[in-house]
Amino acid sequence: xxxxxxxxxxxxxxxxxxxxxxxxxxxxxxxxxxxxxxxxxxxxxxxxxxxxxxxxxxxxxxxxxxxxxxxxxxxxxxxxxxxxxxxxxxxxxxxxxxxxxxxxxxxxxxxxxx
Amino acid sequence: xxxxxxxxxxxxxxxxxxxxxxxxxxxxxxxxxxxxxxxxxxxxxxxxxxxxxxxxxxxxxxxxxxxxxxxxxxxxxxxxxxxxxxxxxxxxxxxxxxxxxxxxxxxxxxxxx
Numbered sequence: 001x002x003x004x005x006x007x008x009x010x011x012x013x014x015x016x017x018x019x020x021x022x023x024x025x026x027x028x029x030x031x032x033x034x035x036x037x038x039x040x041x042x043x044x045x046x047x048x049x050x051x052x053x054x055x056x057x058x059x060x061x062x063x064x065x066x067x068x069x070x071x072x073x074x075x076x077x078x079x080x081x082x083x084x085x086x087x088x089x090x091x092x093x094x095x096x097x098x099x100x101x102x103x104x105x106x107x108x109x110x111x112x113x114x
Numbered sequence: 115x116x117x118x119x120x121x122x123x124x125x126x127x128x129x130x131x132x133x134x135x136x137x138x139x140x141x142x143x144x145x146x147x148x149x150x151x152x153x154x155x156x157x158x159x160x161x162x163x164x165x166x167x168x169x170x171x172x173x174x175x176x177x178x179x180x181x182x183x184x185x186x187x188x189x190x191x192x193x194x195x196x197x198x199x200x201x202x203x204x205x206x207x208x209x210x211x212x213x214x215x216x217x218x219x220x221x222x223x224x225x226x227x
Binding site: 004033042043044048058102104106108110 | 155162204
């Protein structure tokens with residue numbers, strides 16, 4: 001099956017810990033994205049990558065980091081510098097031309113800080 | 115700040131009725147897209163309409179775009195209980211930031227059986 005997978009589905013973190021959220025796609029898409037969704041806030045862009053070994057900050061990048069070493073993978077690290085990390089995190093990909101093409105979303109990871 | 119704003123925030127209708135959701139935006143766009151999200155799930159792409167298009171259909175979905183008013187509408191005809199979900203519009207901007215897809219806060223649609 002082609003698609004985007006995210007793991008884990010639920011993640012609990014203690015304050016002060018870094019955690020990494022996984023995102024993998026087998027759609028052969030060049031572009032990948034990370035969004036954060038809070039209740040009543042819609043989706044906000046954290047980071048995006050148009051091609052391997054390249055990525056750009058989105059609207060709310062502070063306290064997050066990413067890497068894009070492989071076309072298929074775009075992991076997101078939520079660092080201890082992120083003051084309010086509890087949220088639903090969504091990964092997406094598209095063929096290319098960010099903003100021009102439909103995006104395909106993974107099932108999401110719900111992160112809770114204890 | 116978010117580009118698209120959906121209206122209404124919540125909509126409750128009976129099965130078989132039509133549902134209309136609206137989206138307004140502020141700056142020039144290259145395209146506008148509608149997505150659906152079931153509770154606790156990822157988003158699913160419904161339809162994309164480009165700035166030079168005025169109307170598009172897909173099954174029971176009809177999307178219109180009025181660039182002069184900077185607004186779009188999504189019509190779902192003959193709604194079903196399974197259509198219950200949140201619906202988001204997203205704009206692909208033209209100009210310097212033509213690589214971001216900016217989402218609105220969504221309309222929560224409830225279709226009662």
